Amino acid sequence: MLLKPKTSILQKIYLPDIIIGLWITIKNFFFGKKVTIQYPEERRNYSSRLRGMHYIKTINGVENCTACMLCPTVCPAECIHIVAGERPDKEKYPISFEVDVLRCCFCGMCEEACPKDAIKLSNIYEMSMLKRSVYEKDFLLEQRGHK
Amino acid sequence: MDFIDWIILGIKIGALLIALLSVAPVMSWVERRGSALMQNRLGPNRVGPFGLIQPIADAVKFMFKEDPVPGHVSKFYYVLAPLIAFIPALTTFSVIPFASSIEVMGRVVRFQVADLNVGFLYIFAIAALGIYGVVVAGWASNNKYSLLGSVRSSSQMISYELSMGLSVIGVIMIFSSVNLNDIVRDQGNVLFHLGQFAIPKWGIFVQPLGFLIFLITVFAETNRLPFDLPEGDSEIIAGYHLEYGSMKFAMFMMAEYINMATVSGLLATLYFGGWQMLPGMHTLLESFSLSGSLSGITYEWVRIVFEMFSFVIKVAFFMWFFVWVRWTLPRFRFDQLMGFGWKVMFPLSLVNILLTGIFIKVM
Structure with missing residues (x-):
């Protein structure tokens, strides 16, 4: 019925x-x-809980990461690839640590899973790149963000 | 007509063409900034101060873009259509006077490109030609949306042009002329005195209903927003200019803005005293001449400048009004549009003629 x-x-x-x-x-x-x-x-002004660009925390220039493989295991997008190795000052460390940002869904589960407080998501959200973006280990070791 | 007359005519045509062609870029900036500010945004503000250079950037983009002709169109008419829309738009302003006349070295120079006896009938005749551009564009594009747009456009034009013509008959009856110069000159007379203020015989005061009808139909005539069914972005994408790109599209846009300028000029001329000076300017001019700082030919030129300024202000107001209304009102539904045109505007314009007749008889 049409109601006028x-x-x-x-x-x-x-x-x-x-x-x-x-x-x-x-x-x-x-x-x-x-x-x-x-x-x-x-x-x-974003919240300080914003999950942005990844980095690996270092202490005195040594990365916290021990290549325990918890983050690639928990990652739902399967975007973290780690090759583990050994060196004199560190029993186990990542030889290569790659984050494929095109696959990453920024869920922050790697950050939650990490027992060593190594992989972290900073609050940098300007992430445009001129080439296909896979974050290599050297890039990730730059300390950014304030978490 | 001797040689100097031709030169004067050439200067007038050139100046008018430049003014009209620069209307489109300026209005596109006004439209974008105006709409942004009304919607609590900022709009283009990066290119130049307040984004004023933006139209030039747009023009450069329009010119250097690839200009493809889609494979499925009727090529000849597809290319012809923007021209059909654009040329009548440019020619219609020629009969609108933008200042009175001045006598220089024994010659009377009129500030009007063509002083035609038929006056605004010429505007209606030529402006109605512009619609062929829209129809041809829609038909030649071989696209359902384009065709719908042009069909809507033609039906809208027929139903509103009728009321538009009838609403102006009231003006003809009051001023007993179709010559725009005569109409404007007559509007300088005083209608009646209200205390110490003299109410001039502007069209708006003697033809309020006619003005309203004319204003509304003019919106339909120029396909502006409450009546922009031929374009109707959300219904038929972009209507008749859907298949057009780069400069061909820009020509449709420019035709739209120039049509706006023409009808604004017509509104100012018929209903707001054309180049008759705005209230207060006359007193200012008188005080100049009484103090003796202006005399003879200088006085005349200052008068012309004042008149032009008044005319431009009036036209600019209506241009702004077009933008203002566009960002205020939503689009009509098509059946509402037709119902409004035939059941409201058409009888009202007839009533207006009747009322005007009674008014003339009584006065």
């Missing part, structure tokens, strides 16, 4: 409502608070 809304005679001749509408738009034009964030100069 009840309209008064003033609404039927449109004009008063149109004038009200025009008033609203011009009010916004002059006094409306602009919500645009002018990106390169202004930035949005």
Whole structure:
């Protein structure tokens, strides 16, 4: 059944409502608070819990990671690839540690699984790259973020 | 007409063409910035101060883009259509006077490209040609949406052009002329005195209903927003110019903006006294001449500048009004559009003629 809304005679001749509408738009034009964030100069304040670009925490230049393989195991996107090795100062360490960011879903489970506080997600969200982005170990060892 | 007359005519045509062609870029900036500010955004503000250079960037983009002709279109008419839309748009402004006349070295120079006796009937005739561009574009594009757009456009044009023509008859009855110069000159007279203020005989005061009808039908005529069914982005993508790109698309856009300028000029001329000076400017000019700082030919030129300024202000207001309404009102549904055109606007314009007749008889 078609229900026709009840309209008064003033609404039927449109004009008063149109004038009200025009008033609203011009009010916004002059006094409306602009919500645009002018990106390169202004930035949005994200929560400190934001999960952004990965890094591996180091202490005195030695990576925390012991190549325990917990993070590639828990990773739902299967984007972490670790080759483990041995060296004089460290019993077990990752020879290569790659994060395929194109597959990564930034769920943060690697961070939660890590027993050594090694892999972490910083709060850097500007991650565009000019080439296919697989984060190598050298890149991951740069300390970024403040977590 | 001797040689100097031709030169004067050439200068007038050139100046008017430059003004009209620069309307489109300026209006595209006004439209984008205006809509952004109304929607609590900022709009283009990166290219130049306040984004003022943005139209030039747009123009460069339009010119250097690839200009493909889709394989499925009727090529001849596809290329012809933007021209059919664009040329009438450019020619219609020629009969609108943008200032009164001045006498220089024994010659009367009119600030109007063509002082035609038929006046605004010429505008209606040529503006109606512009619709062929839209129809041909939609048909030649060989695309359902385009065809729908052009069909809508033609039906809308027929139903609204009728009320538009009828609403102007009231103006003809009041000023007993179709010559725009005569109409504007007549609007300088005083209608009545309200205390110490003299109400001029502007069209809006003698033809309020006619003005309203004309204003609404003009929106339909230029395919602007409450009546932009031929384009209807959310229904038929972009309507008739769906298959067009780069400069051909830009020509449709420019035609739309130039049409807006023309009808704004017509609105100002018929209903807001054309180049008659805005309230207060006359007193200012009088005080100049009384103090003796202006005399003779200088006074005349200052008067012309004042008149042009008044005309430009009036036109600019209506251009802004077009943008303002566009970002305020939603689009009509097609049956509502037709119902509104035939059941409301058409009878109202007839009633307006009747009322005008009574008004003339009584006065």
